[in-house]
Amino acid sequence: MVVFEKSYDVIVVGAGHAGCEAALAAARMGRSTLLLTINLDAIALMSCNPAIGGLAKGHLVREIDALGGEMGKNIDATGIQFRILNTKKGPAVRASRAQADKQQYRLRMKRVLENQDNLELKQAEVTGLSVENGTVCGVDTKVGIRYPAKTIILTTGTFMRGLIHVGLTNYPGGRAGDPPSIGISDHLRELGFEVGRLKTGTPARLDGRTIDFDRLEVQHGDAEPTPFSFSTDRIDCAQMDCHIAYTNEKTHDIIRSALDRSPLYGGVIQGVGPRYCPSIEDKVVRFPEKSRHQTFLEPEGRDTVEIYPSGLSTSLPIDVQYAMYRSIHGLEQVEIMRPAYAIEYDYVDPIQLHASLETKLIRNLYHAGQINGTSGYEEAAAQGLMAGINAALRVQEKEPLVLGRNEAYIGVLIDDLVTLGAKEPYRMFTSRAEYRLLLREDNADLRLRDKGHVVGLLPDEDYQAFQYKRTMIGEEFERLRFGKISPAASDPLFLEQLGFSGLKNSLTFEQFLRRPDITYSHLCQIDPVSRDVPAIIREQVEIQIKYQGYIDRQQLEVERAAKFEGTKIPADFDYGGLSGLSAEVREKLVRFRPDTLGQASRIPGVTPAAITVLAIAIRALGAR
């Protein structure tokens, strides 16, 4: 190995969605950073769906943005269709989603990386780590160069020992068109990590010129696109349409008759796949009573005819793929441009990580993204961002930034990963967040901007804009608390219409807005000043007022849980010497090595009694 002339603060391995955020975060925090990736033309490539966001994922993007990450800005700049989902439901479960121009998305991200101070990009495949005394100090590459660094972040995605399946044919690959990453996962295993195998899949890419869109249902974007990023004022570009098609019994018959040539049903694939992203053959087998399955035909970009048929991923042989796609109404003549495939890859069970994403086994080594058993760009980016921040903080000899489950979906994501591990690909859902009402897209900035600024990631101008917004919100609350509607001075007819007939005492604006069905537009009719309040301020104030009771209730739960969350368990804590734990609980604690009592309490099978025992013992240690 030739040792490279220069040593870096942070080296990020892999320029997928996790790697890009990690590298940008570290560089923006002033650390000299090197980003190594197998193919510089495949940076931030969307391996699957050309879309960002959706329920819980949109939340993650807003949080990444609030902390100073890039994903939100990148999709705002390269999106081709924007929609808010669940507009008829409460604010906590409203989420943003956008179709991306896949090529533009990757090119813009590459540009941002190239223009970033303190950041270098190099094409290289990492094959091993250099480790001394349990601390990582560099990476070895395939061409024989060792790059020294203080911290390393691994974000290898689906690439480690990647194996691509199309029918019973398979070949090594990290993603269609890219080589796999060989060597690194074996090395990790040698270092003592538990390495497992997962599986995922993607549909074929279809030639849009051979689809009869006129016979399909259209799905438009929102008339007024809402940006993901708190720093984006507005989105002006023209929006593209998606289309909806359905499989039918014929499709299902084709699939059923070909199951003997499926690597999944033939037992060739060993890795565990995601239940929420089943292949079409899975759906047909598991839900035989369903006569059709829906697919959204999503454009892959403005300058391409490639179409992504969501929900139709498969690992069936190519001839079956043709027959199957062509059995769909509107797709009778369809041509396949890239075949559908499944991929198996190595991952490292995340219970081997601290909540900072540093590995428990090797100091200064961080794992982020799909290597941790997650799936999805947003999940990957969120972890990448946190790993980048925490590696930079480590170099600066500062405490890591760990977000609580009550502070961010990112906190829920990482806490789930490090306390429960991942036995199947992990995806975020809003139902995973017990404090869902607190973790909304609309207040991600209020929750996280301060933290992004404190660690030195969020630029001053973004922070100032935020502070201004926060002040305005505070002032508006103040105004609403003192402004009054008096029955004498108001139009009785108007009040009656709103259900306030017989109002005796005057009402503050806040009390008025608290009523269900009452909005700012009603207030504006009574109080002219309200008309001048900007929409984003109105939105925030109204949500907080309407949700107040529930927000308070969740806040109370947060406080109740706080005592456990804050109690650290020493890394070398001797569970063996602790009487009063059952063998089973002891074994779990030894295996998981939780960092805090809060983490310990969420490990399945660890009883409340065991937590009491632990709490007492830790307290005793502190007293000594």
Add this chain to the structure above:
Amino acid sequence: MYVRDTIAAISTPAGEGGIGIIRVSGDRAEDIAEKIFIRNMSGGMKSHRFYYGAIADPDEAVSLDEAMVVLMRSPKSYTREDVVEIQCHGGYLVVRKILDLVLKQGARLAEPGEFTKRAFLNGRIDLVQAEAVIDVIRGKTDAAVMLAQHQREGHLSLRIHEARENIVYALAMIEAYLDFPEEDIEFAEDCEIVNSVKGALGKIDNLIDGFDEGRVLREGVSVLIAGKPNVGKSSLLNTLLQEKRAIVTSVPGTTRDIIEEVVNIAGLPVKMLDTAGIRQTDDVVEKEGVRLALEKIAIADLVLFVLDGSRVFDEADGLILDAVAGSNVIVVKNKSDLAPVMIIPDLLLEKPAVEISTVTGTGIDALKELIFSTFIHNRAVDSREYVVLSQARHRDVLQKAGGCLKTFLENFGAGMSLEIVALDLRDALHALGEVTGETTPDDILDLIFQRFCIGK
């Protein structure tokens, strides 16, 4: 480390005679004592002095019992907090009522070992002592697990699990609707969700009624002695009563009426019902007795199914087996002084059983113990600081969960946003979690993926 609320528990073993002590610890201990303790002397209590008076509910102004009360001010107390001890005349019922009163005034039922835990946390005892307590806590959890396997308890947790399933289902339907707006799936109808929750609520309400320990203690429990003629039912009753009441003869069918007697088993009032021996008969009077007996089986809290161990299990025994199958049963194999002949049929093997002889008196204590522990579960556990917790807890848990479900039904009916009403269901599951184990988000997701074809 812990919330400084005020805790209370009975600190003498359940059901034993003599005096009963209720211990209260925390900032509000003195306050609570002042509210419920009536005495002749004016002025506040001094620390470490015994006061004589009566305990009364300030809301009802009826005194419950005479009592001696001592206040031990912080830090000179077991927990180093303010501690009040109320001593009264044993008797499980009275002690429990006083505890209820203390809880009503704002104290919380102490967790197993919590007084000791506080003593430790406040530096009153050292780690070695504390670890001994930890072992006790551990022992108690294990005992609780054993209890859970106990027939009646098993039944209880089974029902609670059923209620949980209903709630999980309703929540999964709601979560699917919230998390997968883009999927082509048929969401549950409102009535499906409501019915599921109502189903859970019904089960919970039933359980609360059935397991109301207050009822058990206020009214006592009814125990029916069932068995075919001449297996020794009346002798058993007499032995338990320790005096002759029912007429004992060897002519089958002598006892034709239901005889009711109350015995006190370790402080638990037990109403014993003896029945006419059940057998198919043409005698009109006796028929009436048999009918009554069968009726009573349905309403008795516990059935002692008496068998004659010196004979084979015959058709008449089988008849009774059918009748008691759905009840809470203890199998009593009488006549252990004679050569054992009977082989207990498989159906009865899982029921608690005891061999006795009403002639020699063997096994009677064991039977009493078994009757007691059927209703008061933690008797087997060292009961310092540990009241009928498992039962009180269950009731607590059920009431909490039931409350959440009622709120859910109101809010859901009023058309409140689903992410908000989902909170009520989560709270209900969380409450039941003490019995069923926590319901994790993955449990909900499992059901969603099982039921709906999700996946874009």
